[in-house]
Structure formats: C-alpha cells, structure tokens
Amino acid sequence: MQFPHVTAAAPWARRLTLFATLLVGVSLLAGLAGAQQQTFTPRDESPEEYPAGPGRDETFYSCTACHGFKLVAQQGMTRQRWDDTLVVMTQRHGMPALEGSDRELVLNYLETHYPPTAAAPGGWQNPFLNR
Template sequence: MTGACLAVAVAAATAQERDGREYGLMVEGEGVEETYYTCTACHSEMIVVQQGKTREGWDKTLDWMIAEQGMPEPDPAERAKILDYLAANYNTDRPNFPRR
C-alpha cells in the first residue's frame, strides 16, 4: 500500500470512529464517495463542509489545488461528479453547515 493510500485509509477509519458515519461529516448524496476520498487524501473533510461556494467557486478551488498543492487531477467525469456534489451540498447558502 502506498503512503497516500495508507493515509486515506487511516483518515477514513478515523472519520468513521469519530463520527460513526462512513463519510465523516459529509452528507450522503450522489458523488459523496468520490468527493470524500479525493478531498481527504490531503485534508480533513471539515475543510470542505465548513465552506460555502458556488459550483464555479469550487471549480476554481480544484484548479488551485491541482496547480498549487499537487492534487492529482481527477478525470472529467469524476470532476463533474465532485463539483455537482459540492454545489448541491456546500453552496453559498450552506445547507449542510455542521452545527454542534
């Protein structure tokens, strides 16, 4: 298992233990799996769920992460699925902002 894969597996296991939910703080929905594993390969899902961006804003964020942070570029279909999920669940109206 590569270091990146191991890090993803550990992060996923930690999120499950912490929240008892398969995708941590991310809400269930079409594209959650792709989004969760793409995002948590580098950072906590909390970074995602506390944001509120339009689809265009999320698209620019992905461009920045690919260009500046070394994120592997997802194929076009996967990227579209991730952007659809983020725009539906973590938009500017922040419908799924985590509340404690």
C-alpha cells in the same frame, strides 16, 4: 574559600540555561504540532458523516488524501468557485487532476451540498440550515 567570579557569573548562566530550556521546549512543541498534522488519516472521519448523495464517497476520498473533509464542508461556494478550488488543489498542492465525469461528480456533490451561505436579513445565519 569564596569564588566571587563564579557567583557573579551565575545569574547570567542561569538566564542562558532558562533560554536554552525555552528553546528546546518551543521546538518540541513545534515538532509535536507537526507530528499531529502528519498523523491525520482519513480514518479520523468517514463519508457517512456528510450528506448522502451521488459523488459523496468520491469527493470525500479525493479530498481526504490531504486534509480533513471538515475543511471542505465548512465552506460554501458557487460551482465556479468550487471548480477554482479544484484547480488550486491540483496546481498548488499536487492533487491528481479530476477530469471528465469524475470532476462533474465531485462538482455536483459540492455544489449541491455546500452552496454559498446567504446571509439572512439582519445578518443572522441559522446555524441549523445547510449543514
């Protein structure tokens, strides 16, 4: 005995199943990505990986409460823009405000080791300078 209506419904049902599977797959992936972000700990990096100098550890630990120091170290900015960045981290992201001598220490470190990267004549940047 044949059930034509069942076989007629099958391609549609299969597509629905495929769609549901994709949906589950995508949300699993998104969940994984989120979990990976949340499991970042400062232990993944250490201050010793960055240029030694006054304020290094203070700067490292202030910033790695939330994100990798690599995110900081790949920037090059003037002292003023580093200061603005600290304001953004505090106002937008809830970083405890750095004030007084702590702020000086952190800004000195950032200004000294992560200044704006000047483009070399011809637009080429020596990858071995600065970092």
